[in-house]
Amino acid sequence: MAPDIGPSALGPDPAWGDEPEARPAPPAWTRRRRWRGLVGAVLRPLVPRGLLARSLLIVLIPLVVTQGIALQIFYGTHLDIISRRLAGGVAGDVGMVVELLSRYPVQEERGWIFREAAWRLELSLAFEPGAYLGRPAARPASLPLLPLEEDLENALRERVRLPFDTDWQSDPRSVIIRVGLPDGVLHVEAPRKRLFSGTLYVFVIWLVGAASLLFLAAALFMKNQVRALRRLAAAAEAFGKGRDSGPIKPEGAAEVRQAAAAFNGMRANIRRFVAQRTEMLAGISHDLRTPLTRLRLGLAMLPADAQEDAAAMTGDLEEMERMVASYLAFARGEVLESPVPTDLVALVREVASRSAADGPAVAVEAPDSLTLPLRADAMRRCLGNLIGNARRHAGRVAIGVRLAPGWAEVSVDDDGPGIPEASREGAFRPFASFSAGGTGLGLTIARDIARAHGGEIVLGESGMGGLRATIRLPI
Template sequence: MIGHFAHHFRALVPRGLLGRSLLIILLPLLILQGIALQLFYGGHLDVISRRLAGGVAGEIGMVIEVMQRMPDPADRAWLFRESAWRLDLALAFEAGANLGETPDRAASLPLLPLEGDLAHAMGERVRRPFDADWQSDRRSVIIRVQLPDGVLHVEAPRKRLFTGTLYLFFIWLVGSSLLLFGVAALFMKNQVRAIRRLAGAAEAFGLGRDIGLMKPEGAAEVRQAASAFNRMQDRIRRFVGQRTDMLAGISHDLRTPLTRMRLALAMLPRAPEAEEDIAALVEDVEEMERMVASYLAFARGEAQEQTQPTDLSGIVRDVAQRARRDGAEVAVEAPEALMLPLRPDALRRCLANLLDNARKHARRIAVAVVEIPRGETAGAWAQVTVDDDGPGIPSAQREEAFRPFATLTAGGTGLGLAIARDIARAHGGDIVLEESPLGGLRARVRLPV
């Protein structure tokens, strides 16, 4: 039972920082104002209401007693005139009238607390059958009292029974609460906006976009986080730059001896008995050059390229056309155009690696591009699937295939899938391997729109 209640309570709590902060402010405020209103209304105002009702009931009782002692019509007329002037009570007497059946006030609930106070006071100070009409006149309460020879009609102004202090107090409570809540909402909105900007900058930086330095704003802790984020950006850029320079030097140092080896092999005398060995050495040198290029591409990535609006369908068709020139049978199903914020050269390399991997192990390849609309809990996605009819990869080894230098099949450097996933994740997406409808392997690439 407690767990069920806690689950419903968590469902009602706002998920965002702004909503939760305002709820933390609003709930104690409402509880405090409710307690203050109850103390005032249930204490001070209740006493005032009883005293006002008792005063009106006492005056009506006094008028009835005087009427009983002075039955002369002239005296009764004088009494009514004096009551209208001095007591602010409009009186009229209906001789021979009968009030009829009066409601059971003990069983019925009053519409207003004032009605209950007046009924109690009339019962104590008049002690005669009566009824009160609170609905007919907005300014007055019409009270009818049964007398032995008729019905006395009394029209008492509502201001005699009601104090406007409640309205003033209620307006003060509501006004002060709204003012405090508005100031808190404005303040918290500025703080949350700074946090959202920091989160957006971190997300954009993680996707490889050059966002520049953040301007620290908001509370001291948020400013401290923004300054730390700026320092982190600077350190990462410095690290990437140093790594790129180092890799450029390594590339030059490795390729220079490989080039000399290739030239030396080309200049060797071509004896028939050595031709096969020379061809094997040339093939080894070319393989080493490809491995060096793959290692450097994996380590360097595509961090220097900036994101720009790019047609994903156009990139897929271009990569598929290159695969066809290499002898692959590739079918493409894609919309006319699908614009996304992409790093085109990096994504082209990602898709080329997937198609090259499929081409090595399959005869038929099918590439499809679809757009997944925005859902309730996730944004819109673009999805590229690369299917083949090859032998596939067992489900237990599919995640292993993404590890650098993992070679589950003969040939290759084991970096194609690792580079492809690295590029997809740098765009904010991912790659997963699944079973293909063609009987082989499916690589599913998801990219945020």
Template sequence: MRLSRIFRFFAPRGLLGRALLIILLPLVILQAIALQLFYGNHLDVISRRLAAGVAGDVGMIGELITRDASAESQARIFREAAWRLEMALAFEPGARLEAPQSRRASLPLLPLEDDLATAMRERVALPFDTDWQTDPRSVIIRVQLPGGVLHVEAPRKRLFTSTLYLFMIWLVGSALLLFGVAAAFMKNQVRAIRRLAGAAEAFGMGRDLGAIKPEGAAEVRQAAAAFNRMQERIRRFVAQRTDMLAGISHDLRTPLTRMRLALALLPAPAQEDAAALTQDVEEMERMVAAYLAFARGEGQEQPVPTDLVALVEDVAARARRDGARISVEAPEALTMPLRADGFRRCLGNLLDNARKHARRIAVAVEQVARPEGGGWATVMVDDDGPGIAADQREEAFRPFATMSAGGTGLGLAIARDIARAHGGDILLEDSPLGGLRARVRLPV
């Protein structure tokens, strides 16, 4: 479990990163094993053999010079070594090596110094030192002979093989090539999935972007085609529901209008008795209008860039004209995609509910940014009324749920329906004023 949590913590969050990790991780492990097998076994054997060959040649030259130290013999040995062994030789008669110490600076990743030093100790068995820094093409070996110091310049090409570098180029090049091909391929697949996710998110927020083009892998194209069919079915359902509700509105309002007209035409002595019936008819009309607004929703209105602060100020000004005491605290401007008419209805319903139960109302607008971009706009409506018990707040959003006397029980239901159509939501909380707070969250 602990390893699983560690892997989830360090693993990429996105599909593209995880897919590339699944593709490249086995390849990297395989190449690392191949490199270890080559570097740890094959190259090690070759390096030791090459170093042993150079050390053996140096030991043979030192033995020949020790046996015959004449100038003629040394000249012949030097010529043969330069021609046959590609080594430049020099001899200092009577010289001594003081504190032999190798100057190490070889090619990276190759164990040349250690292998040559080991071979010299095994095959020469005389004091020596090596210089890898003075000449970039050769290694200078100095050996203490009985009669002086032997200087040997051995070409580095005799001590290493370029196979490792070719092998490394092949490993890195193939990995980069595979990474490029996999990244390009997976990016196209992820782009199609992201486009599908964006279209689903926009459609869920009521933004009609039309059908999306199926692309990518067969499964992704199948999902895109299914999404397009789902969009069409939902649009057809909404259109049919709207037409049906328009008919219901006409059928219900016509008899109610006739009833109101009949009550208004009653003689004066009966008007007092008919007043209660008139109020009932008006209440029925309000209930029908509220129900139709709830059922119809805001599906026909498209979001457009709107200044949320100006909209809130306008709704609050209308409520003040109706006698409400409302204060508004907001930034200068906050432009975001909104269905202006729908959100006016949402905020108006919240203010109407607050006016029925409170004397003081405070509205605040805030924006909370997210590190990855975008954020949330929050509209908070606070009042000093009696509030709603915490265990009953979710029940208050159910259609026709009246938490107190009066009202149709559709105000909060319609408000939440509109907020969710924008991709947000409404939450009920305790208010600092002592009553209820309605928090509206909308994506910016």
């Protein structure tokens, strides 16, 4: 047996050390990438995907954070200080009244103190002689002590230094303070406006109102920008599906207008290029008819002993003429035809009924109707090519029309030998599928027509045992 020469046989590596901890840590950029990936995995489901929602979120988050900081600073510092000072003022007034009552216990002096407190301090006073201030009732758990109440109790505890309790529930406009004196209980009714500053409401209303107006203006502005982008995207998608609705009007921000102008220029260049190429090839195909006619005439004038060779050459000329005629028909339709709303089911049934003259009837399975923007003549040519190919290689042909999510599908099935999976894509190349009675351009032209509609043609296995050619058209 061969000796063990694995890592355990070689012993510890002096470069890496014995323990895993001795290995160097991953580089900083690797750690940052992992961290960014973790953060992205957490935040990605929470972030909206639309541009409008993301833009509004970018505006909303700073507004909310700014308001939160402003409210915290105002409430935690300024309002807290004001609340403590107001509570200290009320507690000081109550303490002053208690001290005066202790120094001047005479009934006449007590009346004067009550009148002066009501006029100068806005405190309503009443004295209950011989009463005793019992233990304050336990506060319900559903009514926690508010910061303002806590400030007042702290101030009374510091300024009065006598047993007391407060009642915030009996009167919504005032707070009742009861102070236990040696000869009775003093009832003090203080207005709540002396304990509370209304600037908080003004500040919050101003802050929230201004932020709401700013957010509304930003939302309207971003909506206009996104609307221009959506129109641009819709125009690009329609143009890709062969539904050219003309140039779009540039609107929105300068960058959006620039993108719209670039799209209009691209659209015009593509249309001009396609039109020039199609017209040029159509012209070449048309010009080929002249030499083909001369060749046919020359073959007809050959001597009788050369007619056998002339017959084979005549067959080749006929194949060439069919190819030229097929491409001319395709090019003529591409140049002149524009998409219009067409009932696809009616068009399929029409093509199937016309093809019945060349063989057995074609079975059609389809819904009642399905209207799509189509180049009707081009689509007839596309279906005719597929049905013609199927008839040349099979005995039975069937057509099915069905709806798929976002697509309309037209399938042409046959019971012929089919095409091997590895050769299906190559069958769409020009002249790759050339056979007797065909031009070699049928599948090529059919795919061009489908792609001009924004769709595609795919080949697959048929349920009838042969080939299935499926046209997919966007809805």
